[in-house]
Structure formats: C-alpha cells, structure tokens
Amino acid sequence: MSNDDLYWTAIDLANGVLSGSMLGGYYALISVGLALNFGVMRLINLAHGDWIIVAAYLCATAASASGVPPFWTLLIVVPVMYAIGYGVQRGLLNHVSVQAAERRGMSPVYGLMLPLLVTFGLSIVLSQGLLLIFSADTASIKNDLSYSAIALSADLSISTLRLGFFVAAALLLAGLSLWLKTTHIGRAIRAASDDPETAALMGMRTPHIYSVASGVALASAGIAGFMVGMSRSFQPFDGPSFLLMAFGVVVLGGLGSLMGTLVGGIVLGIVQVLAGTYFGPAAQQVAGYLVILMVLALRPQGLLAK
Amino acid sequence: MSTSVVDAANAAATAVSGAAAAPALRITSLSAYYGELRAVHDVSIELERGDVLALIGANGAGKSTLLRSLVGLVNHGARSHTRGSIEFGGKRLDKLSPDQIVDAGVALVPEGRRLFARMSVEDNLLAGAYLPRCRPTIPRKLEEIYTLFPRLRDRKTQIVSQMSGGEQQMVAIGRALMSSPKLIAFDELSLGLSPAMVDEIYQNLSAIIEGGAIVILVEQDLKRALAACTRFCVMLEGSIVLEGKPREVSEDAITAAYFGAEAHG
Numbered sequence: 001m002s003n004d005d006l007y008w009t010a011i012d013l014a015n016g017v018l019s020g021s022m023l024g025g026y027y028a029l030i031s032v033g034l035a036l037n038f039g040v041m042r043l044i045n046l047a048h049g050d051w052i053i054v055a056a057y058l059c060a061t062a063a064s065a066s067g068v069p070p071f072w073t074l075l076i077v078v079p080v081m082y083a084i085g086y087g088v089q090r091g092l093l094n095h096v097s098v099q100a101a102e103r104r105g106m107s108p109v110y111g112l113m114l115p116l117l118v119t120f121g122l123s124i125v126l127s128q129g130l131l132l133i134f135s136a137d138t139a140s141i142k143n144d145l146s147y148s149a150i151a152l153s154a155d156l157s158i159s160t161l162r163l164g165f166f167v168a169a170a171l172l173l174a175g176l177s178l179w180l181k182t183t184h185i186g187r188a189i190r191a192a193s194d195d196p197e198t199a200a201l202m203g204m205r206t207p208h209i210y211s212v213a214s215g216v217a218l219a220s221a222g223i224a225g226f227m228v229g230m231s232r233s234f235q236p237f238d239g240p241s242f243l244l245m246a247f248g249v250v251v252l253g254g255l256g257s258l259m260g261t262l263v264g265g266i267v268l269g270i271v272q273v274l275a276g277t278y279f280g281p282a283a284q285q286v287a288g289y290l291v292i293l294m295v296l297a298l299r300p301q302g303l304l305a306k
Numbered sequence: 307m308s309t310s311v312v313d314a315a316n317a318a319a320t321a322v323s324g325a326a327a328a329p330a331l332r333i334t335s336l337s338a339y340y341g342e343l344r345a346v347h348d349v350s351i352e353l354e355r356g357d358v359l360a361l362i363g364a365n366g367a368g369k370s371t372l373l374r375s376l377v378g379l380v381n382h383g384a385r386s387h388t389r390g391s392i393e394f395g396g397k398r399l400d401k402l403s404p405d406q407i408v409d410a411g412v413a414l415v416p417e418g419r420r421l422f423a424r425m426s427v428e429d430n431l432l433a434g435a436y437l438p439r440c441r442p443t444i445p446r447k448l449e450e451i452y453t454l455f456p457r458l459r460d461r462k463t464q465i466v467s468q469m470s471g472g473e474q475q476m477v478a479i480g481r482a483l484m485s486s487p488k489l490i491a492f493d494e495l496s497l498g499l500s501p502a503m504v505d506e507i508y509q510n511l512s513a514i515i516e517g518g519a520i521v522i523l524v525e526q527d528l529k530r531a532l533a534a535c536t537r538f539c540v541m542l543e544g545s546i547v548l549e550g551k552p553r554e555v556s557e558d559a560i561t562a563a564y565f566g567a568e569a570h571g
Binding site: 103104105184187188190191194195197198199200201202203204205256 | 341377378379382383384385403404405408409413414416420421422423424425429432433434436437440441481485
C-alpha cells in the first residue's frame, strides 16, 4: 500500500468519524423530547415526530412572515411548543395515562395501550392538519448556512450547520440532565414517574408535574423542528420517520439516561456514515438498524443506562 | 411567608368559633369504601399534641385504609371514597387532595417504604421537601435527619434500592420528616426488619415524638406498640372494638379484642 492510499484511508475514516459524530448531534436533538417522554416519564408519544414537523412549519412560517433571520423564530416557537406540550398533557394525556386507567379500575395493560392509541391518533390529526394548512408541497427554512463548511485541512471539513446542531444537542442534553438531577421540579418529575401515589404524599401535584415534563419535551421538539427545517426540506407526513429514528437513538443510549441519547446518536451517526462510505448508500440505513438490534441483544438496557 | 399568614388565619378562625379547646386531630364517624366494599366503618378518634396512638389489629382490619384516608389517598382514587370528617388544625382534611394534606402538616411513612428506588438517599430526602414551605428549612432538616440516622449521612449518594430494609426504612422516615409534619403516621414500621434494627428505629421514634408531633403507629408487634404509645385503638373488621390507655387495660383484654373474641372481665 502506498503512502497515498494510507492517507486516503485515514481521511475516509476521519471524515466518517467526524461527520458521523456531527450527524449524531442531529439525531440526538431529534430524540431529546422522546427521551424525556419515553425514557423518564414512560409515556410512549407516537406523535413525537409530527410535533417536530409542526415546529418546523411554525419556524418556516414565522421566518418568512416576519423577515427576521430564522434563528430568532426560536424565541417564539420554543415557548409556544412548551405551552402546547403543557396543555396537551394536562387536557388530554393525563386522562389516558396508566395511572388514570388504574384509577378507573382498568387493567394496567389497557392503561399502557391508551396513550399509544391517543398519541397515534394525535399523530394522524397533526399531519392531516398540516396538509390542510400547508398542502403537500415541500417546505424549508431558507438560510445561508446550509452550504457553508469549516475546513479543517485540505481534505477534511465539517458543515457549519451540523457543528452548530452538535453543540446545541450537547448543551441541551447536559442542561436537561442537570435540570432533572438538581432542581425540585426535576426531582419531582423523576419521583412522579417512578411512583405517582407516593409522589402525591410528598406534596407533588402530579398532573402539573407531568405537564411541565411534556412541555419541556415539546420545547425540545421545537428546537429539533427548527434544525430539521434548516438542514433539509420537509412535508406534512415526514413525522413518523423522525419518530422511528428517535426510538432507535433512545433505545441505543439507554432509557432514563439523557446523556445516553447523545452517545446513542453519535454511535448511530458514525456507524451510518462509515457503512455508507465503505458499502454504499443502501448499507447506511441497514447498518444503523443492525447496530440497534445488536445493542438490544447484547445490552438491552442501552449503552449508558445503569 | 404566605403559609404563616394562612396558619394565623386558621388560628384566628378557630379562636372565633370558640373551638380553642378542640382536639388537634378529630376524626368523626369516618367510613372508607373501595367500590362497594367498606374497609373502615364509623371510626371516631380524637388526638392531642404529643399523643402517640397505636392502631392495633390483624391484617385486613382496616388500619392501613384508615391511614390512607387520613392522607387523602382513599378520596384520591376514583373507585374509593370516604364518609365522615377528618379535622386537623382547623382544616377539613377529607376535603383536601393529598398534596394539600401534606402542606397542612400531615405525613405518612407508607407500608413497604415506597422509596423512589432509582434515586439516591439524599434525592429521596429532598423529594420529601418538595413543597415551597419546606424549601427554606432544607439544610436544617437534612442535618437533623443525618444526626438522627448517622449511617444515612455516610450513604447519601447511594441508590436506595441497593440498601438494606432497615436503612431504607430510615430513609422513608427521614423523607417524611423533611416536610416538618405536625402529625406523622407510620404504617407497619417494623415489618420485615431485624429486631436490632427495630430497636434502633424505636429509639429514634422517641426523639421524633419529643418534637411535639402527633404520632399514629400501625404495628403488628403488639408489645412494642403498647410500650411506645400513650393511647391505643384495636380495630377489627373495619371498626374500633377497644380503645384506651396502655396501662389501664390488661394485655389479655387487648389480645382478645385483637382476635375478635368476647372479652371477659
């Protein structure tokens, strides 16, 4: 093997690891909300992907209507998504939770099914609603960052946007972990998810606490939607593919571990990019799901869960 | 600050209604139902500050249900409810939700401890101080609890599910104490613990009682319960069949009531 070959092999690998990690940040951002809902609250939210698309449309509409740089739309979209998340949990999901089913004397198995059915229905309502309002044409958030890149060497560069997402994902996940770990409301979310009845004995109003958690989950989905809109075009029915991706990342990283979500995203990203580099585009998706299956078989609690 | 205003208002209300002599806790004709099933039947109890009440009775006598009624869990369930009234410090507890009852100064150490299993010792204790009125006193209460149970101080970062039953019971007691309760109820305090551990916990109980709180104790161990209490109630099939002060009633009579036999003499 000549020196040239070695050089290009090294560049390929470095490029795979670098852009895979950056892709991991993107995956992690998409998964944060689900990690909170599913990983911490044990609520399977099948509408998660659709909420991301809703946020993407909100950002795109706000940006084109106001003419401000897209980033500033987050100042409105994130609080709006928080409010929606709080309201939907309080007005709808709290009434169909496992605990609500038990209080009505239904079996817990039925209680697990209820939120699945309701969020599945919500997913349909959201995507059809978007179709009604925005039509089936693709949309995107117009920006100049999509094609900009930072050169690290002559043959190695990273996308500015992807780097931004990576940093945002790391900050958001670290911030949320700290929030769950150290604040009274964070502790209450963990306690109420673990044992709602005993949480009530601590003076916790569990309906409010679940609603705050879901509000934060949707606020994170708001950031994810902004990111999706900045980096690609989207349609009303794109939600489920994001949901699937997020499930993979959360399972990979480990339930209940928010930092595991970042690790899960990075592992998935690197595997996909390397598989794409060496075995072609078709291998990219397959390799990702193979890794998820392998982790499920060998370490079902996920990479970072205790 | 707002809490003290409310307390003052309640105290004033009590004074105005001329009920200054009313007992701190008054349970009047309380019945508790799970669906059609009546688990507690027409129970009335009055307790003063400093009282330690032992609730004695066989499994299924309604002791736990009585405690769960007190803290609002029976009314909180959609298929269970209570009748009658529970007054504490001038408030009708039976009209309040569990979180409001904790705020009113009532804490329960539940049967089976019910700790937040995936959280550390200190996180469990802090969860007990969730209410805004409890937060300013957190450092002082933590210090009190670590002085009461020194081994918890050494293990404050340990996940509670990895601890022994006795240590978990200490965490459960500490967690209830974090809310500075004026009434604290223990459901099956010694169940599943080694005798040495039970001794240690009962020693600490006297320190809690000296703090001036009303204590209600549900206990299988008749001798221990009678030694610790100032008053006792024996429950049978949801009703109180015998009550009194421990030294005034013979142990035979209590045992007879416990098993539902006719007490002779």
